Amino acid sequence: xxxxxxxxxxxxxxRGLGRAYAxxxxxxxxxxxxxxxxxxxxxxAAEAITAAGGAAxxxxxxxxxxEAADALVERAVKEFGRLDVMCTNAGxxxxxxxxxLSDEELDxxxxxxxxxxxxxxxxxxxxxxxxxxxxxxxxxxxxxxxAGGFGQTAYAASKAAIIALVRVWSVELARxxxxxxxxxxxxxxxMAATIPALADIVSRVEAGEPVPPELRRQGTGTIEDVAPxxxxxxxxxxANITGxxxxxxxxxxxxxxxxxxxxxxxxxxxxxxxxLAADFAEYAQHLRHHTKAG
Numbered sequence: 313x314x315x316x317x318x319x320x321x322x323x324x325x326x327r328g329l330g331r332a333y334a335x336x337x338x339x340x341x342x343x344x345x346x347x348x349x350x351x352x353x354x355x356x357a358a359e360a361i362t363a364a365g366g367a368a369x370x371x372x373x374x375x376x377x378x379e380a381a382d383a384l385v386e387r388a389v390k391e392f393g394r395l396d397v398m399c400t401n402a403g404x405x406x407x408x409x410x411x412x413l414s415d416e417e418l419d420x421x422x423x424x425x426x427x428x429x430x431x432x433x434x435x436x437x438x439x440x441x442x443x444x445x446x447x448x449x450x451x452x453x454x455x456x457x458x459a460g461g462f463g464q465t466a467y468a469a470s471k472a473a474i475i476a477l478v479r480v481w482s483v484e485l486a487r488x489x490x491x492x493x494x495x496x497x498x499x500x501x502x503m504a505a506t507i508p509a510l511a512d513i514v515s516r517v518e519a520g521e522p523v524p525p526e527l528r529r530q531g532t533g534t535i536e537d538v539a540p541x542x543x544x545x546x547x548x549x550x551a552n553i554t555g556x557x558x559x560x561x562x563x564x565x566x567x568x569x570x571x572x573x574x575x576x577x578x579x580x581x582x583x584x585x586x587x588l589a590a591d592f593a594e595y596a597q598h599l600r601h602h603t604k605a606g
Contacts (some may be wrong), residue, residue: 324402326353446489
């Protein structure tokens with residue numbers, strides 16, 4: 313997969329999954345703007361890429377504002393002459409149940425994940441339109457955004473909204489040949505280590521042990537396992553793929569279906585509340601009957 317001549321911005325790429333994406337894009341030939349709030353992490357990641365023979369610069373900022381998004385795009389153009397790929401990976405995590413979630417925590421998560429994705433996507437799309445030869449928006453979702461997660465009100469809301477952006481932007485930007493897709497990654501990251509059931513496994517993998525085969529089969533592996541889908545979606549070979557979201561990790565790959573109605577009925581003249589109650593009761597009885605029969 314040859315991305316020589318392409319230029320990518322990867323937000324939140326000082327460490328973890330973002331860094332794996334940036335390094336994989338660079339190994340495939342792309343020049344990369346490494347972004348992180350942590351200046352030391354961003355510089356270290358960029359230096360590692362250049363030491364391996366790639367091209368990279370670090371741009372330190374917290375995503376969310378229009379100014380930060382514009383600065384990332386401008387840095388790519390200043391250093392490398394253009395922009396071809398925007399991968400919106402950055403975001404903060406503050407796991408809290410609804411009753412414990414503060415306004416400050418809510419704002420931090422929404423600003424970094426959702427507003428950061430919107431502002432960076434918009435800045436990149438404007439540049440793509442100006443260049444006139446298309447582009448790639450690769451948004452990063454989460455299993456929490458697809459199926460929810462206890463204590464993840466702000467995070468799940470942000471990630472679910474990002475999937476909605478894929479559906480909207482893929483239509484809006486098709487006329488300027490910009491593809492928009494999302495990756496729903498599963499990997500043993502620092503974030504995964506906050507999940508009690510995974511904490512010990514993350515520690516052992518970080519110490520050099522392989523990921524257990526059964527976990528890989530379920531779709532959870534190393535951060536490096538996820539990177540190939542980002543390289544592919546950033547390439548010319550994926551030009552006909554847009555509006556999709558892919559689960560990727562370990563030894564598992566899946567394509568999510570788009571939302572669709574699971575049941576439709578009609579009643580001439582509409583419903584009263586009482587009729588709805590009767591219909592729901594009848595439907596519940598129907599489900600119980602078929603469950604027993606099955």
